[in-house]
Amino acid sequence: METNSTINKSPIGMIAILFIGAFVAILNETLLNVALPSIMEEFEVNPTAVQWLSTGYMLVNGILIPASAFFIQRFTDKKLFITAMSLFTIGTFLASVAPAFGILLTARMIQASGSAIMMPLLMNVMLTAFPVEKRGAAMGTFGLVMITAPAIGPTLSGWIIEHYSWRMLFDIVLPIAILTLIFAFFKLKDITPQREIKLDIFSLILSSIGFGGLLYGFSSAGDKGWDHPLVYGTIVIGALALITFILRQLRMDDPMLEFRIYKYPMFALSSAISIVIAVAMFSAMILMPIYVQTIRGISPLHSGLLMLPGAIVMGIMSPITGKLFDKYGARALAVIGLTITIITSYFFSEITLETAYSTLVVLYTFRMFGMSMVMMPVMTNGLNQLPAKNNPHGTAMNNTLQQVSGAIGSALLITVMNNRTETRAEELTADAMANMDAGAAQQSAEAAAEMQQQIVNQAMLNGINFTFLISTLIAVIALVLALFMKKVTPAQEGPIDQGRADEEEQTVGQLKNVTES
Secondary structure: OOHHHHOOOHHHHHHHHHHHHHHHHHHHHHEEEHHHHHHHEEEOOHHHHHHHHHHHHHHHHHHHHHHHHHHHHHHHHHHHHHHHHHHHHHHHHHHHHOOOHHHHHHHHHHHHHHHHOOOOOOHHHHHOOOOOOHHHHHHHHHHHHHHHHHHHHHHHHHHHHHOOOOOOOHHHHHHHHHHHHHHHHOOOOOOOOOOOOOOOOOHHHHHHHHHHHHHHHHHHHHHOOEEEHHHHHHHHHHHHHHHHHHHHHHHHHOOOOOOOHHOOOOHHHHHHHHHHHHHHHHHHHHHHHHHHHOOOOHHHHHHHHHHHHHHHHHHHHHHHHOOOHHHHHHHHHHHHHHHHHHHHHHHEEEEEOOHHHHHHHHHHHHHHHHHOOHHHHHHHHHOOOOHHHHHHHHHHHHHHHHHHHHHHHHHHHHHHHHHHHHHHHHHHHHHHHOOOOOHOOOHHHHHHHHHHHHHHHHHHHHHHHHHHHHHHHHHHHHHHOOOOOOOOOOOOOOOOOHHHHHHHHHHHHHHHHHOOO
């Protein structure tokens, strides 16, 4: 018997606290990107150094998220959330007052160590609190955190940077974090079962090297190039460590991260679709700012505003999509959403130097509308097939895959764009030289520079168009995979020992106490 089927009401107050905590944590992950030039100027650091404010945050997330399954099973919800939120709050305060770049970087790492636990914890609580037939609506609300927070981050930070100091980015998050921490101390209850398990230190080391190496290697590829020793070296080391980590987990009776959950076909399929979708989704998030700011010369604030309607639509659609999922299942939503995504991605591959700003807004908004019908339904459908005891591993696996696939997708798409841009620039330069007559050869330096800039812009636009076309084909792969989805119910866990039965009986009592309070 599953513990979440024994209650008629869910702990909404508790979930609201977790929701706010996760929202500010995820919002903070993307909030700083627009502020990096201002930080470079104040602390007099180079682009490579300042980029670690984002890369380091992502790496700490990538290292700790795989371990979240252990933390969720070993520690109570209240202790775990208060610890995570305390770390995030301390990091936010240190970042706000940081007198030197090293302290700011340390503060970001402390922030990340707290935020890494919040998303898996929130998702696991909802899987425990809601029965399968109501999970769609619950996970749709969860989508507000997962999708909307990163989407509104650039717009909000662009407006703040234009009017205030970059420190204001942390100042507005700090009071929310403190209030959330206070409410959690008094109101948070424990509803997920705990087990007396031990952390395998060697597994943690292998996981950190494996996922950390892959994340760093692929994230650095777009800047340093694939032939840089640091890039391919960390990817190779990360891959070897990850293979060793997986083999070790498969041999353990109580692994840190359970890879045997992939024996459930719908979870395995949902993971594959989620990876493909993450790569396709990152194309617009990466390419649009380059096109709008670099080629068209539009300000960062207006670049962020271009994406804001899409974020709002996703926020509105997430709960609606969740309810539709409960009624119709994931396949219908995924097919419709991916079809919209494919069509809009193709239109993006046809944009020109004269495409209207309003057209870009409409296309991006419709693309986000399509994405809103895909991400959470696909993920929830996969998690629904797992036995309750594997929920922590399923949520940890999904969050880890999102981090890794996002980094890989970004690196691959940037590489495709750069290679296509370089090739097209050489072709356009050769054509310009061939068509240049003797008189034109004596043109002024100013005219030559203008022509060169036109070639650069046209070549970069061609690179962006081609990359969006590749993204369209990737989305087609996701659509084909989505056709094989079917509605599922949780698998039977099989016989359980008396100790596990006592744990579940205790959990039922905790759930009833929470709902009554």
